[in-house]
Amino acid sequence: MKSLGSIRRSFAPWADPASKPFISVKNVTKKFGDFTAVDDLSLNIYTREFFALLGASGCGKSTLLRMLAGFEQPTSGEIILDGQNLAGIPPYRRPVNMMFQSYALFPHMTVENNVAFGLKQDGMAKADIAGRVAQMLKLVKLEKFAKRKPHQLSGGQRQRVALARSLAKRPKVLLLDEPLGALDKKLREETQFELMDLQQQLGLTFVVVTHDQEEAMTMADRIAVMSHGQVVQVATPAEIYEAPNSRFVADFIGDVNIFDGAVTSTEEGRVQIETTGGISVRLASPEKFANGAKAAVAIRPEKIRISRQAPAHAPTNAAEGEIWDIGYLGDMTVFHIRLKDGKVIKASSLNAVRAVEDPLGYDQQVWISFGEDAGVVLKD
Amino acid sequence: MAKLASAFVSRLVIIIPYAWLLFFFLIPFFIVFRISLSQTTVAMPPYTPVFDLAGGFAGILEKVREFSMDNYVWLTEDVLYFNAYVSSVVIAAVSTFLTLLIGYPIAYGMAKAPRSLRPMLLMMVILPFWTSFLIRVYAWIAILKPEGLLNQFLISAGIIDQPLIILNTNTAIYIGIVYSYLPFMVLPIYSALEKMDHSLIEAAQDLGCTPIAAFWRVTFPLSLPGVVAGCLLVFIPAVGEFVIPDLLGGSETLMIGKTLWNEFNSNRDWPVSSAVAIILLLILVIPIVYFQNVQAKADSEGR
Known part of the structure; x- marks a missing residue:
């Protein structure tokens, strides 16, 4: 097996003008009444990239993520995913899944039913569902907890269930809204590396929203630093840290x-x-x-x-x-x-x-x- | 010392509700139960035996020997009581279902309304309680009677030419019960829906549910405790309801509350009416206790 490092080191599709972006956000603006949450924002995200949206609360990063998921519609501009314009496509028809900040686990269902939720909705055969659920629970090391209800789990275990559930449908893109925000520091650091390994193993595109710069620096291939609904700088963690393009970025990171x-x-x-x-x-x-x-x-x-x-x-x-x-x-x-x-x-x-x-x-x-x-x- | 005092206080706090239940629920229940084992007589109070504490313990024991199950046997011998129970339960069940059908959307609408509007909507649901229940039921007579408001409106609108006969039918009872008990259905469902995390619905949609599928797979199951509470709050009083069938129902309407009232006031047969009340209580309590046991078992199974 090739080491993850060697894959990572050579991974830089954004530097290659020939590579096509997987997600293309084009001049997207989102207004809530008078308030502009996202302001004429454009960025490209590439296949298999671990992309972080980093910014203080209220900078528009979550709104952008919610537009990718389909919970909000852009006021203007468009979002292209894998060649498909997402305008007007409701969340339940998008090939993306989201891991919620609150985890949003269904409290009336067991862990395995939570993970199976999306598969059942898609009408997958029962035997296939059982296989996939078992596989997902193994991936997040929760095989023993299949029959438990969410309220019987610790915060870290709930986070894993949420992850397994959002991965179960094999989405093209996984959106993560402050995925580690509710965990304590030690667990958060461990989970950061697990998420990175998982993303590499599955070969998925991850878009993560976070306000924690350390989290973004550790996990992401590239970081978009956001402020007031705009992207201030998009670059690798090292570039962001060593070569910030503005006083804001220099001050915000580290x-x-x-x-x-x-x-x-x-x-x-x-x-x-x-x-x-x-x-x-x-x-x-x-x-x-x-x-x-x-x-x-x-x-x-x-x-x-x-x-x-x-x-x-x-x-x-x-x-x-x-x-x-x-x-x-x-x-x-x-x-x-x-x-x-x-x-x-x-x-x-x-x-x-x-x-x-x-x-x-x-x-x-x-x-x-x-x-x-x-x-x-x-x-x- | 302070510890002892605080232990005493905390015990006292627990004792108060138990004492309340003892004095205002359990003791009256035993009084009714005792009367149900007595015989009717022309006296005041109109039943025997009557305890006389002067007779001492032996005297009480002797009176207890006079207790009989005759009144319960009597209830099984006259089919009237059986029919009244069945018809009460059916009427209450149908009204509960209708109340749920109307109350759920109201509660849902309230829970989805902008946060600033909710107190006002809540107030509107509670508002009818501020006038007398009896007067509100009388008002329905004015609305439903052949020359009442409803018929006048329908005739003047040209929808019907003959007045509808609603008053003194079961339909009027359904209208009365649904109207009177609607808040008891709306409020628990509203409180269940209101505290639900909206991100659950988003998660369901994210995982492929249309809004309707998300409702049936997530919203509705999560509101079930509210639905159950609302149904019990409507069903239990509706089974024993007396005022609504008496004022809005017809002479052929058979409900246990009315039967009980007749036994008690017209026949002055306190023992039989007490037996009717005890049986009614058992009909209601046994299924509810059973249901709660099942529920508790299901809850603890996942642990």
């Missing part, structure tokens, strides 16, 4: 320090920026900027080094400060450092050894510094 400033000079592949706090920053950037143009520098906390002495490249990409707060998280320590101009930045360092001689303490004067490829220049 922790970040943002320095406002203006471009002072540009040379081939490099840009020089003077921040409002008086730090001169030199970063690698493929883009060209006009001198004097406003720009912001985004640097992730783990890419900032802390030292007692000034680094060799000071004063470029370095600043003096004082340790303001220390947060010990076990695997790493987060320092809040107050710079000369009063700005407090975050820097984190990995606790690679168990005990450090003479660790950094409160109120200590330190230098922060970063490399030329540590930060991203944001235009706005």
